[in-house]
Amino acid sequence: MNNEIRSWLRWPPLVLAIAAGPVLAQTPPAMPASAPQAAAAASGPAGSVRSPLTPPDASEPKPYDKVITAEARTQAGLFTVHNIKNKLYFEIPKAMLEQPLLMVATATAVPAGLQHAGLMLNQDVLRFVLHQNRVLLQLVTHAAVTAPGNVLADAVGQSQRDAILAVFPVEAFSKSGAPVIEVSRLFSSEIGDFSARTMVRGGLDASRSYVEKTKAFAGSLRVDAVQTYTVSPQPLIAAMPGLPVAAPMQPSRSVSLNIAYNIVQLPERPMMPRLFDDRVGFLSIGRVDFGAGLQEARPERLITRWRLEKKEPEAALSEPVKPIVWYVDKATPTALVPYVIKGVEAWNAAFEAAGFKNAVQARPYPTPEQDPEFDPEDVRYNIVRWVPSPVANAYGPHLADPRSGEILNADVVLFHNILQLQQDWYLTQVGPLDPRARKLPLPDDLVGELVAFVVSHEVGHSLGFPHNMKASSLYPVEKLRDPQWLKTMGHTPSLMDYSRFNYVAQPEDGVDPALLIPRIGPYDVFALRWGYTPIPEAKTPQDERAQLNLWAREQESKPWLRFSAPRAEGGDVGQNAEAVGDADAVAASGLGMRNLQRVMKMLPGAVPQDGGDDQLLARLYQGTWLQWAREMSHVIAIVGGYEVQNRHNDQPGAIAQPVPRERQAKAMRFLAEQMLAPPTWLLDTTITQRLGPVEATLPQTMNQRALLRYLLAPARTQRLMAQENRLGARAYRLTDLFGDLRRGVFPELGSDAAIPSWRRGLQRHYVDTLAERIAVPDPMRLDESEPGVRAELRELQRTLGPAASRGDFTRQAHLRALVDVIDKALNPRTASAGAGLTATVVRPAGWFDGDDLPCWRDTGLGLD
Numbered sequence: 001m002n003n004e005i006r007s008w009l010r011w012p013p014l015v016l017a018i019a020a021g022p023v024l025a026q027t028p029p030a031m032p033a034s035a036p037q038a039a040a041a042a043s044g045p046a047g048s049v050r051s052p053l054t055p056p057d058a059s060e061p062k063p064y065d066k067v068i069t070a071e072a073r074t075q076a077g078l079f080t081v082h083n084i085k086n087k088l089y090f091e092i093p094k095a096m097l098e099q100p101l102l103m104v105a106t107a108t109a110v111p112a113g114l115q116h117a118g119l120m121l122n123q124d125v126l127r128f129v130l131h132q133n134r135v136l137l138q139l140v141t142h143a144a145v146t147a148p149g150n151v152l153a154d155a156v157g158q159s160q161r162d163a164i165l166a167v168f169p170v171e172a173f174s175k176s177g178a179p180v181i182e183v184s185r186l187f188s189s190e191i192g193d194f195s196a197r198t199m200v201r202g203g204l205d206a207s208r209s210y211v212e213k214t215k216a217f218a219g220s221l222r223v224d225a226v227q228t229y230t231v232s233p234q235p236l237i238a239a240m241p242g243l244p245v246a247a248p249m250q251p252s253r254s255v256s257l258n259i260a261y262n263i264v265q266l267p268e269r270p271m272m273p274r275l276f277d278d279r280v281g282f283l284s285i286g287r288v289d290f291g292a293g294l295q296e297a298r299p300e301r302l303i304t305r306w307r308l309e310k311k312e313p314e315a316a317l318s319e320p321v322k323p324i325v326w327y328v329d330k331a332t333p334t335a336l337v338p339y340v341i342k343g344v345e346a347w348n349a350a351f352e353a354a355g356f357k358n359a360v361q362a363r364p365y366p367t368p369e370q371d372p373e374f375d376p377e378d379v380r381y382n383i384v385r386w387v388p389s390p391v392a393n394a395y396g397p398h399l400a401d402p403r404s405g406e407i408l409n410a411d412v413v414l415f416h417n418i419l420q421l422q423q424d425w426y427l428t429q430v431g432p433l434d435p436r437a438r439k440l441p442l443p444d445d446l447v448g449e450l451v452a453f454v455v456s457h458e459v460g461h462s463l464g465f466p467h468n469m470k471a472s473s474l475y476p477v478e479k480l481r482d483p484q485w486l487k488t489m490g491h492t493p494s495l496m497d498y499s500r501f502n503y504v505a506q507p508e509d510g511v512d513p514a515l516l517i518p519r520i521g522p523y524d525v526f527a528l529r530w531g532y533t534p535i536p537e538a539k540t541p542q543d544e545r546a547q548l549n550l551w552a553r554e555q556e557s558k559p560w561l562r563f564s565a566p567r568a569e570g571g572d573v574g575q576n577a578e579a580v581g582d583a584d585a586v587a588a589s590g591l592g593m594r595n596l597q598r599v600m601k602m603l604p605g606a607v608p609q610d611g612g613d614d615q616l617l618a619r620l621y622q623g624t625w626l627q628w629a630r631e632m633s634h635v636i637a638i639v640g641g642y643e644v645q646n647r648h649n650d651q652p653g654a655i656a657q658p659v660p661r662e663r664q665a666k667a668m669r670f671l672a673e674q675m676l677a678p679p680t681w682l683l684d685t686t687i688t689q690r691l692g693p694v695e696a697t698l699p700q701t702m703n704q705r706a707l708l709r710y711l712l713a714p715a716r717t718q719r720l721m722a723q724e725n726r727l728g729a730r731a732y733r734l735t736d737l738f739g740d741l742r743r744g745v746f747p748e749l750g751s752d753a754a755i756p757s758w759r760r761g762l763q764r765h766y767v768d769t770l771a772e773r774i775a776v777p778d779p780m781r782l783d784e785s786e787p788g789v790r791a792e793l794r795e796l797q798r799t800l801g802p803a804a805s806r807g808d809f810t811r812q813a814h815l816r817a818l819v820d821v822i823d824k825a826l827n828p829r830t831a832s833a834g835a836g837l838t839a840t841v842v843r844p845a846g847w848f849d850g851d852d853l854p855c856w857r858d859t860g861l862g863l864d
Helices: 003-009 013-020 035-042 153-158 184-188 334-345 348-353 418-433 444-462 477-481 483-489 522-532 541-556 582-606 615-636 661-676 693-711 714-730 734-745 757-775 786-803 809-826
Strands: 073-075 080-084 087-091 101-109 119-131 134-140 163-173 179-182 202-204 210-216 220-231 253-265 284-289 298-303 324-328 360-364 382-387 398-400 407-410 412-415 642-644 656-658
Touching: 073 210, 080 210, 087 184, 184 210, 184 220, 324 334, 334 360, 334 444, 348 522, 407 444, 412 444, 418 444, 418 582, 418 615, 477 483, 477 582, 522 541, 582 615, 582 661, 615 661, 615 693, 656 714, 661 693, 661 734, 693 757, 714 734, 714 786, 734 757, 734 786, 757 786, 757 809, 786 809
Parallel strands: 324 360, 324 382, 382 412
Antiparallel strands: 073 080, 080 087, 087 179, 101 119, 101 253, 119 134, 134 163, 163 179, 202 220, 210 220, 220 253, 284 298, 398 407, 642 656
């Protein structure tokens, strides 16, 4: 691999994807059945097909000691588990038959470059049912519910027949009548949706899959399996229509994963659910309620939360009967353990608003004397895990009871290289505001505070909170430079936003560096109070509605309590990732540019002079460019944007209002000055001379191209058309956008002036982007902006032609080439196949998309 390609591959996937253009959907080739699967299918009677989970015909059970022999390694727990050679047996107590059990499949080890360890593959409620001499494994659905006495109760039950996922012959019965079944194939084959097939895009080979180990606990079981998949060939390149590109095929290969299956006993008495309200951010589970009357089937969602009950029910502030405890992995670097504990217990202040004190706790692993049953793999224990991985990430998943939303277990997982990512972000965002960040490595106390910030965010997910990307747009920008405001309110109302460090503050503001890092904010306290405060007088979830609605309406007088609006359809001007102060992104990004210019002057001195290579300098330089691009993207969001406040039917007013015309025009003026003109201060030769020629020139090309595509995305141009249809001349229109862009991208057309290299690249990007917009027509003809795109290409064709006859040779050749691209885009039937269009880089399987993005993955621009 040459250095130029290697440099491209260092760029985050989102930048590559946006800069390269639209990726065509591909249908992967059919997966061939593995040899063992084919043999299993062929081994049944003529005309029958046997799945790997179909057992042989049931026969009479054998005597217990003929099945569970002296060779068995036995563990007692939820079930009694027996391992005999390569076989795994479950001995299921009669009391556990037909009981709902939560089964969770998690990838605990994955091949390099394929998603991440700890990814949850699926969770569902199952039950084991004894039927004659067989045990059926059934999938239990809770998609529809009704009150037991409702006239529809029987019909609702009959309308959601539980699927049978597998059948196991009873090998023996114990003295107590417990059936013994052999379940090895349950974990070496694919069952229901408990599969890594969609992640690896391959077929499971049972002959190379096996159960590695098992553990039985009082309320759960854990089975760890190794599964091997054969990944079929896939093309590495996707061509644009009409472009005959030889697509090299990725060869067939095998990948092995470690999958952990946890089978968890659900509470005997489900917690009373709390109904979801989309004005307040909670992770949730869905169902349909048929019990509210006969006029409709009402879809509803239940929030996920922990079961907290007061020791002193009448007290305004009480300790919980059972606090939420996290245990800190012994692999955590010793110096960081106090900061991990600090990050967990930071949520206690918010819980006090809900009436609980000491609700969350963090402790080191207990000794055998303190807790002889402790095992970090037992789902009764919540763990903050430290994973020695080069991946720069962290996440906080949880398991919830689908009947009620009760969170049963939640681990927080920190990959070691989260330290590197936090270091880079801190330096490139607020390095000029904190003397400790002017030389790497960062001091231990600052690293510890950054870790506490990450832990607090992930614990937020473990408490049931999703991201709230709107939060950072709800404070006035001037307040983010006010030390007193920052002490009380922080620079973002929610720790659950992708709002990192306060790059709006300036050195002259005198902000304490401790106030540059996000912390639990007023929205987090509000949301926790809304979700966790007991309402003792309520006997059903519906009884809570009136009180919950009153609490939610506090958002009317306190805008910073608002949550991301689900009906913004991508156009909410405040719904930006990685943003600070996007209530006025022009002002915030203008201040951010000042700090970035200071960062550029800092970089050469920040890197240790230890005789090493320049990789750290190159990484920080790339990070500075990406920070520039992110801040530009926040300004782009204003164009075609809406100001959105989620309202329910007792709250008057429009949910979405178009951003005023002048504000959109102001954003375009900013972009013309800061984005379309080259940021020459980012091309400091003190840094670029230390980099390879591609590393020095690629950032501007890649980021300008990505941002142009974001600005001209179909969703944005369609919103501009919708705003014009609604407001007429009072709207910032699509023609206004094209006019502003044309003036900013082609200022040399009115003269014979030479066009510099960087400007020629920008002009090519603009024309290519417009040409690709019409290369694949909207099949449903719903895109009202497509005629406007064609009109802009014709206007460019009209003006570029005459301009191409003036000036030097390079200018003329460049402009004529652009005219050719436009001609071929507008008249594809007369063009040679695919001329003027470019191949599109397809991201490898396993790269993250959309809502699957983990919290800390550096994904480039963070464009949503």
